Amino acid sequence: ASCKMRFFVFIICLWLLMMVSANDGSWMKQGNEPSNNELAAGMSYDEALQLASKGMLSEAVIEAMRAEKIRTEQGGPSLLFHSLEVRINLGVALMQLGNHNSNPIDLYNESEQIFLSVLRVHPEFDSALQNLKAVRKNRQLRGGGSLDSNGGHLKQKPHHEHKWIPEFLKDLKRDTPPRTPSNFFSTGGSIEMPSCTSAPKSERLLTIGIPTVPREGNQQYLSQTLNAIINQLPIRPDDPLYTSIIILVLNNRPGEHQEFEDVKAKIGSSIYSHFFKFEEVSLTEVVSNNSHKEHWIHDPTKVIRQTRAVVSLLRLSDGLSTHFMFMEDDFLICPNALRTLQYIISKAHAYYPGESWSGIRVSYGLCGIIVMDKDTSAIAEYLLQHEERLPPDHLVPEWIASESTQAHAHNKGRQNIAYRFNLMRHIGHISTLSNRSQELTQDTGKRYSGCFEELSARPKGHLLFNEAWKPVVECLSDDFWPCNKPENWPNSWPLQVTAKGAQRLDGGSAQREISFADPHSSDP
Numbered sequence: 317a318s319c320k321m322r323f324f325v326f327i328i329c330l331w332l333l334m335m336v337s338a339n340d341g342s343w344m345k346q347g348n349e350p351s352n353n354e355l356a357a358g359m360s361y362d363e364a365l366q367l368a369s370k371g372m373l374s375e376a377v378i379e380a381m382r383a384e385k386i387r388t389e390q391g392g393p394s395l396l397f398h399s400l401e402v403r404i405n406l407g408v409a410l411m412q413l414g415n416h417n418s419n420p421i422d423l424y425n426e427s428e429q430i431f432l433s434v435l436r437v438h439p440e441f442d443s444a445l446q447n448l449k450a451v452r453k454n455r456q457l458r459g460g461g462s463l464d465s466n467g468g469h470l471k472q473k474p475h476h477e478h479k480w481i482p483e484f485l486k487d488l489k490r491d492t493p494p495r496t497p498s499n500f501f502s503t504g505g506s507i508e509m510p511s512c513t514s515a516p517k518s519e520r521l522l523t524i525g526i527p528t529v530p531r532e533g534n535q536q537y538l539s540q541t542l543n544a545i546i547n548q549l550p551i552r553p554d555d556p557l558y559t560s561i562i563i564l565v566l567n568n569r570p571g572e573h574q575e576f577e578d579v580k581a582k583i584g585s586s587i588y589s590h591f592f593k594f595e596e597v598s599l600t601e602v603v604s605n606n607s608h609k610e611h612w613i614h615d616p617t618k619v620i621r622q623t624r625a626v627v628s629l630l631r632l633s634d635g636l637s638t639h640f641m642f643m644e645d646d647f648l649i650c651p652n653a654l655r656t657l658q659y660i661i662s663k664a665h666a667y668y669p670g671e672s673w674s675g676i677r678v679s680y681g682l683c684g685i686i687v688m689d690k691d692t693s694a695i696a697e698y699l700l701q702h703e704e705r706l707p708p709d710h711l712v713p714e715w716i717a718s719e720s721t722q723a724h725a726h727n728k729g730r731q732n733i734a735y736r737f738n739l740m741r742h743i744g745h746i747s748t749l750s751n752r753s754q755e756l757t758q759d760t761g762k763r764y765s766g767c768f769e770e771l772s773a774r775p776k777g778h779l780l781f782n783e784a785w786k787p788v789v790e791c792l793s794d795d796f797w798p799c800n801k802p803e804n805w806p807n808s809w810p811l812q813v814t815a816k817g818a819q820r821l822d823g824g825s826a827q828r829e830i831s832f833a834d835p836h837s838s839d840p
Contacts, residue, residue: 381406424455520637521560528645530573537646544648568625570596623703630696646744650767674730675716679740680778682709717782734785736795
């Protein structure tokens with residue numbers, strides 16, 4: 317009787333094992349239970365996440381996630397970050413399902429390919445990197461090989477020795493269980509994505525800060541300024557500029573600036589919304605005690621108000637990117653300016669390694685000054701401390717050139733840099749400080765420099781001597797001053813944007829023909 321009982325138990329266990337294997341590790345459906353496709357059709361992505369976060373994984377959950385993945389992929393760039401989130405969660409779900417499946421290799425392979433697709437868009441995304449390592453380790457433990465770059469198998473080990481079976485049927489425990497990623501379905505059931513306004517600053521190159529106020533006569537400057545930027549923003553997620561830049565727009569007259577409200581709403585519903593961050597700050601009333609205000613061109617109270625708006629902008633920009641650029645709401649960036657800014661920042665770090673530069677001039681006024689994010693807090697404090705002495709468009713150049721004892725102590729010998737060509741064109745004729753028309757009274761018929769004209773010092777140009785590009789002999793074949801070119805830096809540099817009137821270059825790329833542009837054209 318004892319032998320018969322043992323034989324009967326053995327037959328039952330063998331039958332159970334066959335049923336598990338035949339159904340990919342799940343029990344046979346009972347009666348009229350709906351199919352996985354039917355369950356997935358009635359399951360939302362959020363519901364699938366809730367089930368997955370509780371460990372209730374099934375093919376229906378996977379299918380609901382796959383459906384959401386397809387939807388986000390068809391939604392265009394505006395859904396990029398949500399699409400990456402969906403892929404991460406789908407990849408983790410596939411891996412977890414594979415961990416409890418008798419034939420896991422296909423699930424692991426699909427999970428791996430999903431994590432790789434995330435890393436092609438976001439190469440340093442920690443969750444994708446960690447989970448990719450986990451799924452590859454799990455596949456090795458379960459007898460699967462690795463995939464090559466084209467998705468083919470490099471090695472395929474037999475995996476019958478590592479099939480998963482229910483714990484009550486196993487005589488021996490697995491020596492090393494499959495690894496479970498530590499970052500699986502975080503709070504709320506989804507992994508938190510680094511959005512464009514919360515991404516680590518090491519992942520974004522530049523914040524362009526633009527303070528704005530309404531103009532007398534309802535002059536529409538801000539919309540023109542932002543449109544010029546939008547015309548140069550990429551729409552392809554794989555473009556290097558796609559996640560490298562953010563535009564921070566600050567309205568310091570809440571409730572009074574209708575143009576700000578209009579462009580905020582328009583951009584917020586567009587595919588470019590992730591490039592922008594709109595903020596509003598109410599500034600306190602300013603009462604100036606400036607004893608030298610008779611020497612100021614504009615009302616000191618308005619100048620100090622402008623300074624405090626810039627300080628608010630700097631504080632709001634903290635940590636958004638590794639670099640910050642001052643801009644005004646009545647300047648248009650010149651063609652190819654955003655790409656040129658990438659080139660300029662890269663070149664500055666090559667010419668002055670170890671972050672040994674303090675700022676870069678690429679335009680005039682309180683526009684086109686690039687600083688490192690690590691300096692923005694100190695600059696903000698400096699502006700506040702000296703707001704009664706000078707306007708902000710003089711204080712910032714003073715700071716980057718280390719002309720004061722305070723700035724010199726902070727910068728510790730770092731070099732300020734001047735780019736040779738102007739990258740922004742002024743369009744505003746109504747001043748934010750005086751609300752008066754600014755007449756155009758230069759030889760060329762223009763008060764301000766146009767696109768790609770040389771950024772020279774006064775009286776010929778508009779910059780102070782210490783912040784302007786200087787036509788010294790050693791720098792005539794370069795677009796930087798000082799031109800501390802390292803040996804490994806190429807001699808050539810972009811010439812197609814050189815404006816008429818620039819000095820002829822010698823050496824290096826100067827042997828090529830220069831193409832000139834009209835510096836005051838609406839589209840030079």
